[in-house]
Amino acid sequence: ARSYNITLLPGDGIGPEVVAVAKDVLSLAVALEGVELRFQEKLMGGSALDATGVPLPDETLAAARDSDAVLLGAIGGYKWDNNEKHLKPETGLLQLRAGLRVFANLRPAAVLPQLVDASTLKKEVAEGVDIMVVRELTGGIYFGKPRGFGTNDNGDETGFNTEVYSASEIDRIARVAFEVARKRRGKLCSVDKANVLEASMLWRRRVTALASEFPDIELSHMYVDNAAMQLVRNPKQFDTIVTNNIFGDILSDEASMITGSIGMLPSASVGESGPGLFEPIHGSAPDIAGQDKANPLATILSAAMLLRYGLGEENAAKRIESAVTETLNQGFRTGDIYSPGTTLVGCKRMGEEVLKTVESQKAMA
Numbered sequence: 054a055r056s057y058n059i060t061l062l063p064g065d066g067i068g069p070e071v072v073a074v075a076k077d078v079l080s081l082a083v084a085l086e087g088v089e090l091r092f093q094e095k096l097m098g099g100s101a102l103d104a105t106g107v108p109l110p111d112e113t114l115a116a117a118r119d120s121d122a123v124l125l126g127a128i129g130g131y132k133w134d135n136n137e138k139h140l141k142p143e144t145g146l147l148q149l150r151a152g153l154r155v156f157a158n159l160r161p162a163a164v165l166p167q168l169v170d171a172s173t174l175k176k177e178v179a180e181g182v183d184i185m186v187v188r189e190l191t192g193g194i195y196f197g198k199p200r201g202f203g204t205n206d207n208g209d210e211t212g213f214n215t216e217v218y219s220a221s222e223i224d225r226i227a228r229v230a231f232e233v234a235r236k237r238r239g240k241l242c243s244v245d246k247a248n249v250l251e252a253s254m255l256w257r258r259r260v261t262a263l264a265s266e267f268p269d270i271e272l273s274h275m276y277v278d279n280a281a282m283q284l285v286r287n288p289k290q291f292d293t294i295v296t297n298n299i300f301g302d303i304l305s306d307e308a309s310m311i312t313g314s315i316g317m318l319p320s321a322s323v324g325e326s327g328p329g330l331f332e333p334i335h336g337s338a339p340d341i342a343g344q345d346k347a348n349p350l351a352t353i354l355s356a357a358m359l360l361r362y363g364l365g366e367e368n369a370a371k372r373i374e375s376a377v378t379e380t381l382n383q384g385f386r387t388g389d390i391y392s393p394g395t396t397l398v399g400c401k402r403m404g405e406e407v408l409k410t411v412e413s414q415k416a417m418a
């Protein structure tokens with residue numbers, strides 16, 4: 054039987070709640086395909102800070118590197134918000150992404166027919182939206198140097214960061230995006246701020262040059278401010294979007310709301326080689342942590358992406374995705390996607406319902 058090592062990084066806040074649920078779903082789905090997963094759980098983020106003094110212990114990174122795929126919940130919380138930068142949970146997450154060299158972050162935002170009512174947009178605007186945001190994940194202003202705190206000539210305190218991209222960093226993420234668009238509807242929109250930023254000017258030049266290798270893809274360019282507006286004006290115009298680290302962070306949160314909730318959106322981060330990192334796009338949601346209110350579907354769907362993109366286990370991935378659809382068809386909703394006439398459930402119960410549905414597929418098969 055095929056067998057894989059999975060590192061689980063539950064993290065903070067709702068992270069442990071949603072990862073526990075996703076682990077059970079993942080285990081059952083692969084078991085039905087005769088695949089074996091061996092899990093090891095490691096500390097990450099605030100919980101790692103409290104236990105070891107650093108947000109990404111060497112042991113955690115080593116375990117992640119040695120595994121076949123990594124599933125992360127979320128990190129961060131009020132308790133650590135005022136920590137110095139190197140002692141922030143978020144810094145640990147950036148170190149993990151850099152350490153695994155997962156430069157390509159795929160964030161699909163598709164409006165499921167069952168959740169059209171959960172979207173804050175009008176039905177006719179939200180219906181049928183199916184976007185893939187390809188976010189560059191290990192470069193740009195998140196990592197650029199110089200960065201830090203200082204003092205300007207007036208003696209005024211400053212904080213500064215650098216948006217920097219090399220041609221090769223742009224080329225490799227653009228290639229991923231062109232390939233992704235090719236498997237979708239053949240449309241790629243590159244989002245930048247090339248009217249102002251040098252890093253974006255280079256970005257646009259390199260993406261344009263690469264287009265000749267992908268003559269079947271319809272490439273367009275858009276400034277990020279317009280893209281933010283177009284996403285809520287007419288999101289159906291988008292198929293695949295490729296953009297830098299920070300614009301992708303912001304636009305994917307915006308895109309999530311078209312689908313009804315940030316609690317629905319999974320992601321896959323992959324590099325040239327080595328294990329991929331799979332995580333919901335949401336954070337640790339400290340406002341609802343520990344209350345069994347979190348929507349676990351983003352993490353469950355991230356587990357499906359782990360199977361597809363991380364392990365090549367397409368059948369098990371499909372089992373999970375169709376179980377999620379079926380559970381929504383049955384009317385189960387966490388608070389974030391609730392609408393009148395549906396059944397309000399907590400995080401655990403939602404997980405149990407998805408598990409039951411995966412089970413019933415087994416009976417069907």
Ligand code: NAD
Pocket residue numbers: 067126127128129130131143146315316317332333334335336337338339340341346347348349351389
């Ligand atoms: P957030 O995504 O944690 O929460 C934003 C809002 O969405 C909150 O009202 C929250 O309750 C809700 N929400 C998020 N996920 C949900 C889910 N699964 N089900 C139901 N509701 C959900 O963003 P934030 O409040 O800006 O950040 C909180 C902390 O999380 C911060 O420390 C931040 O740095 C961190 N963060 C971590 C990640 C990550 O681990 N990848 C991502 C984003 C934010």
Ligand code: IPM
Pocket residue numbers: 129143144146147302334336
């Ligand atoms: C995300 C988060 C992270 C990011 C933070 C927590 C570092 O917002 O995964 O979207 O900005 O990438």
Ligand code: MN
Pocket residue numbers: 302303306334
């Ligand atoms: Mn984000």
